[in-house]
Amino acid sequence: MAERYYVVREDILPEAILKTIQVKELLSSGGAATVHEAVERAGLSRSAFYKYKDGVYALNEIARERIVTISMDLEHRSGVLSRVLGLIAGQEGNVLTMNQSIPLQGFANVVLSVDISQLAGELSELLELLGRQIGVRKALVIGQG
Structure with a gap:
């Protein structure tokens, strides 16, 4: 069965779901150092947290x-390649994975997975900057998620 997602107004969510979100926020903000501490502060059992934690996300997250x-x-x-990586970092992109082929006829194909959630500007601008870099023959998006 395919996964299905819903947007649900906060005030109709069960208490365990709301407290799971609270625990996740405590952990991500540094308000709690451990899961044990966070669930205690939120008034949620560890088993309920582990049951829901991978299925509950704030929409902005x-x-x-x-x-x-x-x-x-x-x-x-x-x-x-070093200049390309520097350019991406300078635009607040975060390279997650990199795969490079063996150079053939003076060129190598490089495929990067990049987190662009904090990107300074638009993706199209980044691609344009990459394409203008010395030594870059082409740069294109082959996947987005």
Whole structure:
């Protein structure tokens, strides 16, 4: 069966779900150092927290997580990949994974998974900047999620 998602108004959620969200917020903000401490403060059992924690997310939390897969053909020269990674970091992108092929005919294909949730500007601007970098033959998004 395919997963289905719903947007539900907070005031009709069961108490255990609301407290699970509270525990997750305590943990992410540093308001509690451990799950034990957070569930105690929220008044929730550990078993209820573990039952719901992977299925409950605040809507803004889901919207923040934006990951794109970018494929590039780079010249096989010293510093090209380093400049590309520096450019992405300078635009507040966060490289999560990287895969590079063996260079053939002077070019290597590099595929990056990049978290763009904090990106300074639009994805199209980042692609344009990447495409203008010395040593980058092409840069395009091949996946988005």
